[in-house]
Amino acid sequence: MLTAIRGFKDILPQDSLLWAEIEAFARLTFSSFGLREIRTPLIEKTEVFTRGIGEHTDIVEKEMYTFADRNGDSLSLRPEATAGILRAVLEHSLHKEMSQIRVFTIGPMFRHERPQKGRLRQFHQIDVEILGTAEPLADFEVIWLAWSIVSGFYERISQSSDRPNLRLEINSLGCPSCKPRHREDLLLFLENRQEQLCPDCQRRSQSNPLRVFDCKLEQCKNALKGAPLLRNYICPDCVEHLKVVQEALHAVNIPFVINPMLVRGLDYYNRTTFELISNELGAQGTVAAGGRYDGLAEQMEGPHLPGVGMAVGCERLILLAEQWAEQKSAYSTDIFVAAMGNEAVQTALPWIKELRKSGVSVLMPYESKGLKSLLKAADRHNAAYALILGESELQGRRAMLKDLRSHSQTEIAFETLLPDLLNTLKNSKKDAK
């Protein structure tokens, strides 16, 4: 049997509604924050990512889907959204048209990792970037957006106003005036203790030194005692920057903790960094994460263009939503046309056309079946009403409208069928609310 490739998942009809709800909710949130959508290609020249993300990150070195185009160019499936967006902004000089660029994008990303819970090779992100400002309030708004989407979606689908079980961690990674000093001291410190570190940490001290603080091994924790801590190196400007973010978070009542060890995986981050973490997701607990990247545009041979961004992991939010929701959301149909026989179908078709034009969800049978199986089908499609149309109805020129939830049925004359139907639907939807 042909199967999907490892780490690539189908989103099946029974799950697609939840995906649509998340996307719709995200879009609603973005519009309330004044963000506009940008859609960039799924494939870029590999260089876009090696420059942007960093040549020596794991993502670029061993996780990218890289291949040669027919003319020999090296191309890659995007492993994240920021580099491509920045490329597009610079290519189209959007930063010259407006001083501040506020965009979002929703779509698949690709990383060749070993799949596990909350981690796939094709996964989806809801991504936000605010470019052209170095102000801390931009950082704050990005965090606010992440919080709004995740916790707002929780409120929406759990029908509850209490807080979801989430932890917002923030930190500052420092700026060019303080970050390098710490890095230097840390590298020196680590160099002197290589033999005390686990193999992973030995590698980490080369690739991403800050990550050694995340190691779970006692051996490494001991070796790191007395290590230079970033928080002792952070300059006054960075402290002030983070303080503004904190004050703003307080003002909108978003709870957070400062985690001085919080690090980002990608090279381009500086200053504010954050993660939104759940304990209900297994090992991959981060639902959303992001931070500031003031040097990224320059790394990509662009002008100085500060920015801040974040991404929500859709699959992870879906996992949470499935725990939060009382029951699975299901597609529903407004009207199932139980037309028996060709003449009945032909009679109903013009009505179906008008109903569909009015946005009513209508299903019709293809096969000539008995009423019993038609009603069964209506039930399976979760229809609110069945419009029964058989020989006797055709003769009397009155269709039978059955309310499938209340079991009651009424006759509607053909002449007034459309307005009557639309009216009934309108009223029943009003009652439902």
Added chain:
RNA sequence: GUGGGCGUAGCUCAACGGUUAGAGUGUCGGGUUGUGGCCCCGAAGGUUGUGGGUUCAAAUCCCAUCGCUCACCCCA
């Protein structure tokens, strides 16, 4: 890339090395001509992931392989 767990019907799972591999659920049909959900009856649906081995006998034990899954690594 490394390690653990698991592969039986569409799905969730049973079956001590021993008849024809079962149940629930789902699907389809029926329960008097045109009234769904609940209930009752019936049918279809399996090369027990695949290939080898041990044995009189393998879904069951062993080996290999493929796949899924969880964790490490890394990250949303």
